[in-house]
Amino acid sequence: MYTPPAFAEDDPAVIAGIIRACRLPILVTAGAAGLEATHLPLFHRTDPAPHGTLVGHLARANRQWQALRDGAPTMAIFQAHDFYVSPGWYATKRETGRVVPTWNYEAVHARGPVEIVEDAVLLRQIVATLTDREEASQPVPWLVDDAPDDFIVAQLKGIVGLVMRIDSVIAKRKLSQNRPPADRAGVIAALAASGRDEEATLMREREAAADRPGPEPSPRPRG
Numbered sequence: 001m002y003t004p005p006a007f008a009e010d011d012p013a014v015i016a017g018i019i020r021a022c023r024l025p026i027l028v029t030a031g032a033a034g035l036e037a038t039h040l041p042l043f044h045r046t047d048p049a050p051h052g053t054l055v056g057h058l059a060r061a062n063r064q065w066q067a068l069r070d071g072a073p074t075m076a077i078f079q080a081h082d083f084y085v086s087p088g089w090y091a092t093k094r095e096t097g098r099v100v101p102t103w104n105y106e107a108v109h110a111r112g113p114v115e116i117v118e119d120a121v122l123l124r125q126i127v128a129t130l131t132d133r134e135e136a137s138q139p140v141p142w143l144v145d146d147a148p149d150d151f152i153v154a155q156l157k158g159i160v161g162l163v164m165r166i167d168s169v170i171a172k173r174k175l176s177q178n179r180p181p182a183d184r185a186g187v188i189a190a191l192a193a194s195g196r197d198e199e200a201t202l203m204r205e206r207e208a209a210a211d212r213p214g215p216e217p218s219p220r221p222r223g
Contacts, residue, residue, distance in 0.1 A: 001109050001170045006178050009106075009171040012050045018106045018171065019044045019054075021080035027056075027162075028075045031067030038064055042076060042164075043129050051166035054110065057117075057126055057159045065160045068114045076164060080106040083199045089190040091182035104187075104199075109170045117161030124152070126161045175206050 009015060019025075019042075028037045042056040054076055058065045068074060082105035093099045117123060128144045135141035144152060176184045184207065191200035 001107065001172055003170055003172045004178070007172050007174045009173045014173070015108055015169055015171045016044060016046060016052065018080045018108045018173075019078045019110070021106075022078035022108075025079075026077040027058075027064070028077065029064055029067040029072040031064075031070060031072030033063065033067060036064040036067060038062060041130055041134070043126075043133060048165070051110065051112075051169050054112075054164040054166060055126055055129065055162070057123065057130075057161045060158050060160050065116060065162070068162060069116045071113070074111065074114050074164065076110045078108040078110070081199055081202055082106070083191065083196060085176065085187055086190070089183075089186045090179065091186050092180065104174050104176060104203075106173045106175075106202075107171070110164070110166045111169070112164045112167040115163045115165075117163060120153070120156055123156045123159065123161050127156070127159075173206065175203050177206075177210075 009018075023041070024039050025042050026037050026039055027042070028035065038058060040056050040058065042054045045053040045055065047053065058068075082103065085102045085104055087093050087099040087101055090099050117126065124144065131142070131144055135143070176187050179187075184203065188200050188203045188207075191197075191203070
């Protein structure tokens with residue numbers, strides 16, 4: 001992923017937040033059958049440090065899992081917030097007119113080896129974990145155990161689980177860092193005025209984090 005230094009993100013906590021904010025990531029493999037991709041929910045565990053583990057499942061009928069089993073290079077793509085930025089939002093538009101449209105977004109590309117899970121007990125745990133995460137917002141959360149056991153057992157035969165230990169990430173937060181402060185303020189104001197409060201808050205938080213002083217440098221010994 002093309003990532004200019006101004007947009008690069010290396011804070012593991014921020015990266016984990018982007019991963020978890022993505023509702024439906026894309027799993028891409030480059031195997032013997034060529035490039036294959038599946039949209040699927042993935043649960044993120046923080047261990048092992050620094051990047052953690054991704055857990056999910058594929059339909060057994062989806063041939064991509066065979067590429068995973070065979071060790072094909074694999075990447076999971078996560079995109080969190082994204083929004084169009086109009087040149088009209090910039091102070092620079094009024095000053096010089098030398099502006100163009102762009103798109104702000106947060107994205108993470110995660111790579112690592114994948115283990116295929118076919119054990120029925122472990123598969124049930126994977127399905128329950130993903131279900132519990134999504135059902136947490138429901139007034140009465142549905143549980144895997146709410147369905148007849150023989151039905152769940154039959155459904156599990158139609159899937160395979162996957163566990164990716166993330167060994168490398170590229171993370172990008174493109175939030176107008178390359179624009180002057182007045183332009184960034186204009187983007188925030190325009191987002192807020194159009195009801196895009198979540199995106200406006202995201203940019204405000206990034207601005208606040210950028211303004212916080214870093215740790216004091218260690219004193220140097222005098223020679």
